[in-house]
Amino acid sequence: NAGVTQTPKFQVLKTGQSMTLQCAQDMNHEYMSWYRQDPGMGLRLIHYSVGAGITDQGEVPNGYNVSRSTTEDFPLRLLSAAPSQTSVYFCATEGAFYEQYFGPGTRLTVT
Amino acid sequence: RKEVEQDPGPFNVPEGATVAFNCTYSNSASQSFFWYRQDCRKEPKLLMSVYSSGNEDGRFTAQLNRASQYISLLIRDSKLSDSATYLCAVTPRGAQKLVFGQGTRLTINP
Numbered sequence: 777n778a779g780v781t782q783t784p785k786f787q788v789l790k791t792g793q794s795m796t797l798q799c800a801q802d803m804n805h806e807y808m809s810w811y812r813q814d815p816g817m818g819l820r821l822i823h824y825s826v827g828a829g830i831t832d833q834g835e836v837p838n839g840y841n842v843s844r845s846t847t848e849d850f851p852l853r854l855l856s857a858a859p860s861q862t863s864v865y866f867c868a869t870e871g872a873f874y875e876q877y878f879g880p881g882t883r884l885t886v887t
Numbered sequence: 888r889k890e891v892e893q894d895p896g897p898f899n900v901p902e903g904a905t906v907a908f909n910c911t912y913s914n915s916a917s918q919s920f921f922w923y924r925q926d927c928r929k930e931p932k933l934l935m936s937v938y939s940s941g942n943e944d945g946r947f948t949a950q951l952n953r954a955s956q957y958i959s960l961l962i963r964d965s966k967l968s969d970s971a972t973y974l975c976a977v978t979p980r981g982a983q984k985l986v987f988g989q990g991t992r993l994t995i996n997p
Contacts, residue, residue: 818989878930
C-alpha cells in the first residue's frame with residue numbers, strides 16, 4: 777500500500793518548457809488536490825478534483841492544467857514554465873473526515 | 888485578512904518545556920480543523936484533528952474556540968523530536984477545499 781506517490785522527486789526546467797508532474801494513489805480516495813509550497817506562503821491550492829472527470833480551480837491555478845481520467849491518477853501540467861513556478865509541489869488525497877494525505881513532493885526549479 | 892493565520896515563529900524552547908501555538912481563521916462557519924506536522928524537506932503529515940470539545944493525544948492537546956475563531960495546539964514535555972513546522976488547516980463551510988496557515992516553526996533545544 778504505497779499511499780500517494782509523486783514523480784519526479786526533482787526537476788529542473790528552462791523557462792518556456794512544459795512538463796507533467798505525476799501523482800498516483802492507491803487509497804481509493806475520490807478527492808485529490810495539488811498544492812504548491814513556497815517559503816513564507818504556506819501551502820496554496822492549485823487545482824483539485826472531487827472524482828474522475830471533475831476538476832476545479834484552487835487559489836493559484838494560472839499556468840497549470842489538470843485532468844482526472846481515473847480515480848488513481850491526477851497529473852499536473854505546466855504549460856510554459858516560468859521562474860515564478862519554482863516551488864515544491866505536493867499532491868494530496870482526502871480521507872473520509874477531510875484529512876489530507878500528502879505525497880512526498882516534487883521540487884521544481886525553473887531557470 | 889488571510890483566511891487562516893499563524894505566527895510563523897520561530898519558537899525556540901528548551902527540552903521539557905510546554906509550548907502552545909494558536910491559529911486564527913476568518914470564516915466563522917468553518918467546520919473542520921486540523922494540525923499537521925512537517926519535517927524539513929518532507930511532506931506534511933496529519934498530527935491531529937481538532938474537535939469541538941477539544942482532544943488530546945499523548946503530550947499533544949488541541950482546542951477549538953469558535954467564539955474567538957481560533958484553534959490551538961499545546962505540546963507538553965517537549966522532546967527534541969518535536970522540532971518541526973506545525974501547520975493548521977481549516978475547511979470553510981461549503982467549500983471543497985482545505986485552507987492552510989503558513990506554518991509555525993518550532994525548535995526544541997537540548
